[in-house]
Amino acid sequence: MRALMFVRPGELRFDEVDAPTIVQATDALVRPIAATTCDLDHHVIQDKTPFSPFGPFPLGHECVGRVVEVGPDCTGIQVGDVVGVAWHIACGTCEECRRDHPARCLLHGDAQYGLPVNGLWGGTFSELIRVPYADYNLLKLPDTVNPVHLASIGDNFALGWETVMPTIAGMSEPKIGVFGGTGSIGLYVADVAQHLAPGHAIYYDDDPVRTGVAEKLGIEVRDLREGYDTDHDLSVDATCDPLKLNKVLESVRPEGYVNSVGIYFKPVEIPLLSLYLRGVNFHNGKGQARPAMTPILENVVNGNLHPEIVTSGIYEWDQIPEVLTSEDPGHKPIFSLDS
Numbered sequence: 001m002r003a004l005m006f007v008r009p010g011e012l013r014f015d016e017v018d019a020p021t022i023v024q025a026t027d028a029l030v031r032p033i034a035a036t037t038c039d040l041d042h043h044v045i046q047d048k049t050p051f052s053p054f055g056p057f058p059l060g061h062e063c064v065g066r067v068v069e070v071g072p073d074c075t076g077i078q079v080g081d082v083v084g085v086a087w088h089i090a091c092g093t094c095e096e097c098r099r100d101h102p103a104r105c106l107l108h109g110d111a112q113y114g115l116p117v118n119g120l121w122g123g124t125f126s127e128l129i130r131v132p133y134a135d136y137n138l139l140k141l142p143d144t145v146n147p148v149h150l151a152s153i154g155d156n157f158a159l160g161w162e163t164v165m166p167t168i169a170g171m172s173e174p175k176i177g178v179f180g181g182t183g184s185i186g187l188y189v190a191d192v193a194q195h196l197a198p199g200h201a202i203y204y205d206d207d208p209v210r211t212g213v214a215e216k217l218g219i220e221v222r223d224l225r226e227g228y229d230t231d232h233d234l235s236v237d238a239t240c241d242p243l244k245l246n247k248v249l250e251s252v253r254p255e256g257y258v259n260s261v262g263i264y265f266k267p268v269e270i271p272l273l274s275l276y277l278r279g280v281n282f283h284n285g286k287g288q289a290r291p292a293m294t295p296i297l298e299n300v301v302n303g304n305l306h307p308e309i310v311t312s313g314i315y316e317w318d319q320i321p322e323v324l325t326s327e328d329p330g331h332k333p334i335f336s337l338d339s
C-alpha cells in the first residue's frame with residue numbers, strides 16, 4: 001500500500017510499504033475515506049518541532065474511514081462501518097482510560113498514529129491503518145452525516161468539546177473567550193463555544209481568513225490587536241504563541257479558567273505574580289479525544305455544530321505532498337481517498 005512519509009522538513013512523499021494486518025483479536029483494519037492534518041502536522045512539516053531528525057516516518061493522525069477487517073474479539077465494530085478514528089492508541093480499560101484519559105493509557109502511554117512517539121503505529125495518510133482496541137478507539141458514524149467533514153473528529157474537532165464543555169458544566173451563562181492561531185483548533189472551539197454559550201462567546205484572532213470562518217460560525221469576532229475582555233469565565237488558548245498566551249492568561253475573571261491546547265516546545269515566560277493575584281486555573285495538556293468524540297458527533301447529527309465551515313478545502317489523495325508543502329496549505333485541508 002502507499003503511505004505518506006514525512007522525510008524531512010518541507011519534504012513529504014508516498015512510499016510503498018507493507019500493509020498492516022490484524023495482530024491482536026481486538027484490532028480492526030480501517031481504510032481512510034478522508035484524512036486531514038492536525039494543526040501540529042503543519043509545524044512538523046515546517047521544522048518547528050523536535051520531530052525533524054526522525055524522518056522518514058508515516059505522517060497523519062486524523063481520519064474517518066471504513067472498517068475492512070476486524071479481529072475475532074471485536075464486538076461493537078463491524079466490517080463496512082464508517083468510523084471516526086481517535087488519534088491515540090489506548091486500551092480503553094486501564095485505570096487512566098476508565099478515567100477518560102486515554103492519552104495517558106497505562107499500556108501505551110503516548111503512542112499515536114503519525115508521529116514517532118512510543119513506537120510507530122502507521123499514519124492516517126496511508127491506504128490502510130491498524131486500529132488496536134477497535135471497539136474503544138473507533139466511533140461508528142451514522143449514514144446521515146457526510147464523513148468527509150468529520151475527518152478531524154478524533155483530534156482537533158474533539159478538542160473543541162473537551163476544552164469547553166467540562167469546564168463550563170454547571171456555570172450559568174458562562175462567558176467564553178476563544179483565542180485562535182494554530183489553524184483549525186480555535187475554529188472548532190469557536191463552533192462549540194457559540195453553540196454552548198450563544199451570545200456569550202467571543203473569538204479573538206488577527207488573521208483575516210480565520211476570522212472570516214469564525215464569522216460564518218456565528219460567533220462574535222474581535223481583532224485581537226484591538227484588545228480583549230478580561231472577564232471571561234473560560235478562555236481557550238489555541239494560539240501557540242507565547243505573547244498571545246500572556247493575553248489569554250489575562251483575559252479571565254478572578255478564579256477563572258484557561259485551557260491551553262497550543263504545544264509550546266520551548267520554555268515560555270508567564271506572569272505568575274499576576275496569575276497568583278487574580279487566581280487562574282490553567283490547564284495545558286494533550287487532548288483526550290475519545291470521550292469527546294461521542295458528544296461531538298451527537299451535536300453534528302443534531303445540526304448544532306458545523307465542521308464543514310471549518311474545512312478549508314477538499315483535495316484528492318495524490319495532492320497531499322504538494323498541498324501540505326505549499327506556501328499556504330490552508331487551516332484545514334481534507335484529502336479524500338477514492339474520490
Ligand SMILES: [Zn+2]
Nearest residue numbers: 038040087155
Ligand atoms: Zn493532533
Ligand SMILES: [Zn+2]
Nearest residue numbers: 091094097105
Ligand atoms: Zn488504557
